[in-house]
Amino acid sequence: MHQPMLAQTGRLEDLSRPGYLYEPKLDGTRAMCYKDSRLIFVNRRERDITERYPEFDLLQDIKAGRCVLDGEIVVFDSKGNPDFRLLQKREQSSSTMRKALSVRHPATYVVFDVLMKDGADLTSTPLIERRRKLQMIITESKFLRTIVSSTDGMKLWELAKRRGIEGVMAKRIDSIYEEGRRSSSWLKFKTTSTLDCIIVGYTSELRPLSSLALGLIDASSIIFIGKVGTGFTDAFMGSLKTRLDEIKVEDPPVINPPEQPVIWTKPQLVCEVEYLEITPQLHLRAPSFKRLREDRLPGDCTLDQIKGS
Numbered sequence: 001m002h003q004p005m006l007a008q009t010g011r012l013e014d015l016s017r018p019g020y021l022y023e024p025k026l027d028g029t030r031a032m033c034y035k036d037s038r039l040i041f042v043n044r045r046e047r048d049i050t051e052r053y054p055e056f057d058l059l060q061d062i063k064a065g066r067c068v069l070d071g072e073i074v075v076f077d078s079k080g081n082p083d084f085r086l087l088q089k090r091e092q093s094s095s096t097m098r099k100a101l102s103v104r105h106p107a108t109y110v111v112f113d114v115l116m117k118d119g120a121d122l123t124s125t126p127l128i129e130r131r132r133k134l135q136m137i138i139t140e141s142k143f144l145r146t147i148v149s150s151t152d153g154m155k156l157w158e159l160a161k162r163r164g165i166e167g168v169m170a171k172r173i174d175s176i177y178e179e180g181r182r183s184s185s186w187l188k189f190k191t192t193s194t195l196d197c198i199i200v201g202y203t204s205e206l207r208p209l210s211s212l213a214l215g216l217i218d219a220s221s222i223i224f225i226g227k228v229g230t231g232f233t234d235a236f237m238g239s240l241k242t243r244l245d246e247i248k249v250e251d252p253p254v255i256n257p258p259e260q261p262v263i264w265t266k267p268q269l270v271c272e273v274e275y276l277e278i279t280p281q282l283h284l285r286a287p288s289f290k291r292l293r294e295d296r297l298p299g300d301c302t303l304d305q306i307k308g309s
Contacts, residue, residue, distance in 0.1 A: 001046050002032055002068055002115055003180030009305065010170060010187030015153030017170065021127070022153040024160060025167035025188060026110055027082040028074035029091065029295045033109065035059070035067050041109075043295045049073075052090060055102040056109060061139040064117050069134075070177075071111035071147075081163055084291065091294060111138055112147040115177055123177040130177070160191055167191050182304065194274050195284070196293055198222060198301045200253050201264040202244055203229075209241040212289065213262045214273065215254050218303040224254040225282055228273050231289030240292070243269065270296040278306055 015022070031049065034040040039059055041050045050056070053073065062069070075090060077083040086105045093101050114134045115123050122130055131149075138146050150156050157168050167190040175185035200222060201213035211229035215222040232240070247266040270293040276286035282303075 001042060004030055004032065004044060004070055005178050005186060006182040007169060007186035007188040008182055008184050010189050014170060014187055015157050015189065020170045020172055021149040022156045023112065023147050023149045023169045024165050025169050026072040026074050027084045027166040028072040028087055031071060031073050033069040033071065035062050035064060045295060045297055052098060053102065053107050054099055055106050055143050058144050061141050061144050063137040066118055067114060068116040069111050070113035070115060071109050073107050074110055075105050075107050081165060088291065106143065108143050108145055110145045110147055113177060123179060126174045127171055128173040157189060192274055194272055194290065195305050196270055196296050196301045197273050198267045198298045199265065199269040199271055200267050201262040203227065203262055209237040215267065216301050216303045221255045222253050222267055224256050224258060226284040226287060228287040228289045267298050270298060270301055
């Protein structure tokens with residue numbers, strides 16, 4: 001299996017850099033597509049998710065005998081914006097509902113890179129050349145697109161903010177594909193402040209699940225960065241508590257546990273949290289729960305997200 005290349009956090013002034021392609025940052029599920037005699041889609045947790053998307057009958061739309069593609073699985077809303085809530089319905093659906101949901105909320109695989117074509121390794125080929133090869137092998141359809149790009153990062157940034165899109169990606173045109181590495185050749189810019197955090201426990205002060213305890217990886221340890229107690233529905237909290245109770249542990253998985261009592265869990269689940277700012281003590285101010293990230297690994301939840309490095 002191939003590991004996806006990851007981006008570092010950019011600064012707004014980086015959106016004016018020459019020698020970059022700028023793309024919309026799509027709010028979906030990152031997935032590698034492996035084509036041979038059939039198509040296989042694999043998410044960042046290295047899980048085969050092909051069966052979730054029966055509409056992805058795309059074999060004839062990819063003009064290569066064998067290839068490895070990198071892209072994002074997205075469900076677009078009526079305005080043409082990515083809608084992660086609709087995608088989650090697809091991801092959490094039972095096998096009996098998949099066909100119906102593929103019609104009601106069809107997904108699109110938006111491709112932005114090619115790592116291998118017909119036995120040739122392209123990871124050391126500059127991005128601009130990989131894009132040319134990608135355009136040659138992809139026939140766009142309702143369920144398959146290639147990413148749009150621009151050389152004007154600030155213009156795309158303003159458009160992303162107006163439309164409520166997650167953000168912008170900047171990719172150096174001469175960059176190679178660095179598998180599994182968070183590289184400075186790719187930069188990400190989010191229109192809101194969010195973090196992918198490890199769920200390390202929960203509290204039961206006013207409800208069975210009142211808040212989630214959150215952590216980030218710093219070097220080889222997990223540090224506690226605060227709790228989030230808003231943003232979930234009662235129904236969701238009930239189902240999440242069931243999952244957390246299955247992975248409870250006695251000892252805190254963080255090196256700096258708070259004085260207040262926490263029911264600790266194994267650091268296995270990842271959630272995305274929106275926040276106002278980070279305090280000097282590295283705690284989240286005014287956090288709000290956005291969603292579980294089943295496509296993220298705990299190892300992705302590093303302090304580098306805050307440091308932007």
